[in-house]
Amino acid sequence: MAADYYKTLGVSEKDDPNVLKKAYRKLARELHPDRNPDDPTAEDRFKEVQAAYETLSDPKKRAQYDRMKRFGGAGGPFNTRTGGQYRQNPDGTYVRMDPGGFDAGNGFGDIFERFFGNQAQGAPGAQRPRPAESRAKESTAYDRKRTVRIAFSRMLKGGKISFSLDDEKVSIPFPKGVKDGHKIRIRGKGRQKPDGSAGNLYVTIKVEDDERYLRDDLTIHTELEVSVFDAMLGVATQIRTPHGKQLKLTIPQGSQLGEKLRIRGHGIETEAKKGDLIVHLIIQIPETLTDEQKELIRQVRDAG
Numbered sequence: 001m002a003a004d005y006y007k008t009l010g011v012s013e014k015d016d017p018n019v020l021k022k023a024y025r026k027l028a029r030e031l032h033p034d035r036n037p038d039d040p041t042a043e044d045r046f047k048e049v050q051a052a053y054e055t056l057s058d059p060k061k062r063a064q065y066d067r068m069k070r071f072g073g074a075g076g077p078f079n080t081r082t083g084g085q086y087r088q089n090p091d092g093t094y095v096r097m098d099p100g101g102f103d104a105g106n107g108f109g110d111i112f113e114r115f116f117g118n119q120a121q122g123a124p125g126a127q128r129p130r131p132a133e134s135r136a137k138e139s140t141a142y143d144r145k146r147t148v149r150i151a152f153s154r155m156l157k158g159g160k161i162s163f164s165l166d167d168e169k170v171s172i173p174f175p176k177g178v179k180d181g182h183k184i185r186i187r188g189k190g191r192q193k194p195d196g197s198a199g200n201l202y203v204t205i206k207v208e209d210d211e212r213y214l215r216d217d218l219t220i221h222t223e224l225e226v227s228v229f230d231a232m233l234g235v236a237t238q239i240r241t242p243h244g245k246q247l248k249l250t251i252p253q254g255s256q257l258g259e260k261l262r263i264r265g266h267g268i269e270t271e272a273k274k275g276d277l278i279v280h281l282i283i284q285i286p287e288t289l290t291d292e293q294k295e296l297i298r299q300v301r302d303a304g
Helices: 005-009 017-031 040-055 057-071 106-115 133-139 152-157 228-233 290-304
Strands: 086-088 095-098 144-150 159-165 167-173 182-192 198-207 214-216 219-227 235-240 246-251 261-262 277-284
Touching: 005 017, 005 040, 040 057, 040 261, 095 246, 144 182, 152 228, 159 198, 167 198, 219 228, 219 235, 228 235, 228 277, 246 261
Parallel strands: 144 198, 219 277
Antiparallel strands: 086 095, 159 167, 182 198, 214 219, 235 246, 261 277
């Protein structure tokens, strides 16, 4: 099983972030290699402390780590089968889990290594791992990377991305609302190693920009041009959402340039929740006016 990060820092699972920070700083000072030139184990222990604090100091990583520590038995979000499954994140996106089930020798520790970057230790019959830097270099030498671009509209709907790799078709599902830069790891699709195994394939999803929309987490921002007269008097109009729906939108009387109107539930949609659509008003001022129009506007100005 992987090292217990709480024990590494000498804290309990109930301790707050301030306690964790104090414990980390104390251990970091004590174990810093510069202060222990004659202790060959100090650097490894120093790195263990750093890794533990890096995980536990991040609320999302800590929550994920705690869930993994409490894991017991089959099923749940970390269950895998041959071919791998996708683990759903809290924000509705997914991460591909490596093929292979759990067993007493390597399953849980391997999951810890994947998520937190440390080699699982203490498994029955396991040898002392090599330094992390050496392992990382050897591992990445046989990995492959592939970037796949999808349109903004496809991101909203979800679907599959397909491409060829060594004359083999690779098809990967992605959820609706997937984030730009989302990475998926597929085990065994990298380059062949001397021992007959293979490295991993890392697929990065890049979502193309859409000039009509700007994404901010689950919120989508867009602009709507309104004439100065409609802004002054108010008007009922139509707006097309990123999902292709036509909605009625009321522009309030006296609307100003840059005002924002919120349409709830029409932003980014994931399996977990729906975001909102924010409409920014762009007031159009006519560049040319007839003499009659100018006179009418003067009358309105002077009367106000």
